[in-house]
Amino acid sequence: MERRDVEVFLTLAEELHFGRTARRLRVSQARVSQSVKAMERRIGAPLFDRTSRRVALTPIGRRLESDIRPAFEQLLAGIERAITAGRGIEGTLRLSFEAPALAELIALPLKAFRARYPACEIEIREAPFADPFAPLRSGEADVAVMLLPVTEDGLTTGPVVHTEPxxxxxxxxxxxxxxxxxxxxxxxxxxxxxxxxxxxxxxxxxxxxxxxxxxxxxxxxxxxxxxxxxxxxxxxxxxxxxxxxxxxxxxxxxxxxxxxEAHWGLVWPTAGETGRVRAFATEFQST
Missing domain, CATH: 3.40.190.10 (Periplasmic binding protein-like II)
Structure with missing residues (x-):
């Protein structure tokens, strides 16, 4: 069942008028009718009693509305919170790599993060081979991709981002x-x-x-x-x-x-954990 069909059903259940529902959702009346018919075929029973003068929910329609409206509103609220949080991730995230090639090997999560948080810029730099912790200690990097395990004091280890032989x-x-x-x-x-x-x-x-x-x-x-x-x-x-x-x-x-196997993971200063760092780590935890 498509989200748009559910939205049409719930809106029509409020308006009880195909024209007003179409205008409110900015779709055609034909689209509203198609969505309702699709849901009725899926349910196997009429959801609305329709006449030339009125539209009313059937008993099955009323039960369906009461069952799914809270969940649908919760879904919309969750999406809205995510959008709000996404717009709040701004500024620059400075990312260092112990092995520069890892930037290419984790390109897809990097691209996904940029798409999810367009107001947050990622600066990528190579960590010194002789001391890969240096950018984190000096504050030149907010988070690093490093070979695990890391046992340095004051650093938090996040999710594994790449595994290889x-x-x-x-x-x-x-x-x-x-x-x-x-x-x-x-x-x-x-x-x-x-x-x-x-x-x-x-x-x-x-x-x-x-x-x-x-x-x-x-x-x-x-x-x-x-x-x-x-x-x-x-x-x-x-x-x-x-x-x-x-x-x-x-x-x-x-x-x-x-x-x-070699495990590469995210590492950042414990005292320097920001919303940007948490959002970046979450992107890899969800992959």
Missing amino acids: MVLAVAAGHPFARREFVTLEDLARDVVLRAAHPPPAYWSETTPEGKPITRGRAYGTFQELLLVIGAGEGICPLAAHAEQYFARPGIAFVPFRDAP
Whole structure:
């Protein structure tokens, strides 16, 4: 049953006149008649007694009106509240990405947010590879898309916005490059490189079987990291989108068989949670 048909029925139940109902809804009288007939076919019984002089609800019509009018008015009120809230989300939301490619991978929710809140502008920026938390700490970003989990004090973790497998980046001539897959145990067989910022708490120093993992030197930019991987100075676990966005002849990306998936989520300063941030997080919770 279409919302417009319900609206026609309830309006006609008030006006009890096809012409006034049509003028009130700004439709033709034929459209009103078509809607009423469609509902009557769906119900299987007449909803109105019609004569040349009067229109009146049938007993079934009166019962239907009393049953659905409160729900319909509640629906309209909810829509109106959402519109009011939407118009209240204004200003600029500054969004930083630990991995810039994620901006393209979550393009659909970003587009939906812009459509829902046209008065709110989104500014997108790349977070420093060496310290992805810096824009949140300095106030240059309101919310960030980061690799989870995040255990930093003073930050709130919101919904997951993207999930993907992990791969191991190795030099094209590395023995692992000829494999169909690698395992977490393979991390003990080479130097594992990382970014310049301190490794997150969930990074283990051993494999699942307890073999020690040798950590190599840290690098300040992602391009530096790829350069030394290609030079054969070490290996690095990365989220799978790296293969699509950073493919190059000197590097192979080998899938993990047993590594947990990478989860990217929204993170924002707890003390800086605004209506814009909550609305943005809600957009992803509903997808």
